[in-house]
Amino acid sequence: MASDVNPTRMELIKTKERIVLAKKGHKLLKQKRDALILEFFKILKKAQDLRGQLAEKMVRGYRSLGFAETYHNMQDLTKVSLDLRKDIEVDIEVRNVMGVKIPNITTKMESPHFLSLPTYSIAGTSAKIDNAVGNFNEILEMVVKLAETETAMKRLIVEIEKTKRRVNALEFVLIPRLDEQKKMIAFRLDEMERDSFVSLKAIKRKLDKKKQAN
């Protein structure tokens, strides 16, 4: 605490230096926080409640899948899914925003067939399967979009919180405490100076008196 430092000139200089450093750090952290928040809002605009939409889609997807499973058996579904295999390639690049690692995802989905129509046989399948396939295709697309924005948002928000805490700690704890310390040391030094000044005067007066007496 501020009370247990030595009131010396050296200590005063050190404290002043620390204040300058703390203020510099505070300014930088504040800039970092602002930049992170800016980035966060950029991503937030892209995200647009994807989670909620996804949950809704998932409910529908599961339901259609359930129907498909009850109409056909698992073997049939597995067989159909083999026909549907796609070359899905995701390209993930890790971007660095103020020390936060954020994935940048681009996807390329290529169907090995050049038709955009269903690639499984009409015989032995029904509209239930078509439904499930359609739903899950949409879900997959959303998941890929979500993958980028959600992880980025999570990482950013954690970092924003940390930075914010640091900024506040500097602003409301460390800098006021150092200021207090500086003030105290300066006060004590002034006090000591006045003290010695007065005693010097007193000594001088005594010496003068002695001289006159002689």
Added chain:
Amino acid sequence: MKAKIFVIGDGPLVMGFKLAGVDNTMQVNEKDFQSELEKSLSNNDYGIIITNERMLSGVDWRLKKKLDSIAYPVVIPMPDQSGKSVEGDQIRDLIKRALGFDLGAKK
């Protein structure tokens, strides 16, 4: 970096994504989930790992912490049949705590 999508989870999830054309899938039960997930995390071929939210909530905290800090691969938990998403609520809570206002209230 070129990578693939991997689905690990319960029957319906895996089946669903199979129908969407995902090739790399693995159906696991709760018991093997953690070890299999760890295995898939260390596999560099997988860029996005899609999994069950319910199963993911069962893994121990060390793995969870790891999932929260890595940028590659990206792990996406999916809501289950009930359509309730804990993940979304969690993120909203985080935002509320960090920025001081509720984004969900806006819509």
